[in-house]
């Protein structure tokens with residue numbers, strides 16, 4: 001049987017400094033995470049603990065990175081699952097897996113002597129999307145189990161649990177998920193603007209041999225509309241072009257060709273799905 005938790009590395013090494021742009025989102029997220037760090041203070045004031053944070057935005061903008069950085073920032077163990085994994089399971093199996101995911105985070109925290117854990121659920125819309133009629137009984141059970149697990153999170157447990165979910169279809173979510181005490185913190189993770197694109201390009205070329213002629217500034221202008229994941233692809237493809245030509249350095253020409261390739265790739269993907 002397929003194991004839900006893919007990563008056994010307890011606390012992720014990704015930090016907020018590894019994420020380009022998203023300055024506002026990072027600030028909002030850190031503010032929410034500070035509640036997790038200062039648990040004693042918040043219970044002293046009788047503040048309700050934050051249980052769920054929803055990251056929403058287009059694909060490839062770094063939502064998974066943000067969740068990992070959140071775990072790093074709070075020294076929390078991290079487990080993850082994708083909502084799509086729960087789809088088309090027999091009734092009861094999805095709910096069981098959801099329960100196991102929360103057990104896993106607690107076990108992992110204990111084993112690593114950590115006091116907090118983050119459960120990351122990507123593509124939450126696959127289990128928490130708007131439903132009509134009763135044909136999706138399995139989704140209901142999985143979603144209900146998630147809500148039960150979240151309702152069970154309390155301040156006086158040894159291990160603090162925070163659930164971070166990601167979606168690129170926030171409008172599709174079941175309102176039950178967005179109620180107070182559930183995913184009541186919502187953070188937008190949008191496509192990067194020019195400054196953020198430059199930041200991301202810098203991060204992903206840090207360890208690559210760039211030629212003198214390369215202007216990442218210009219590249220940031222040319223990649224309007226690209227996501228972080230696409231920018232990462234551009235730097236990687238450019239490196240491949242350079243290597244194929246035995247060029248010791250990556251030149252602006254390699255980068256421009258890579259931009260075209262990534263743009264074309266997107267187009268063919270889109271055509272194929274139309």
Ligand code: ATP
Pocket residue numbers: 018019020021022058059060061062063064065066122166168200203227228229230232
């Ligand atoms: P999806 O919604 O498709 O799951 P996502 O928003 O979770 O995507 P990630 O999986 O975090 O996106 O990003 C994919 C990859 O793209 C990252 O591993 C990283 O290499 C790169 N990337 C995306 N956004 C950024 C960013 N803001 N800064 C640096 N790298 C980024």
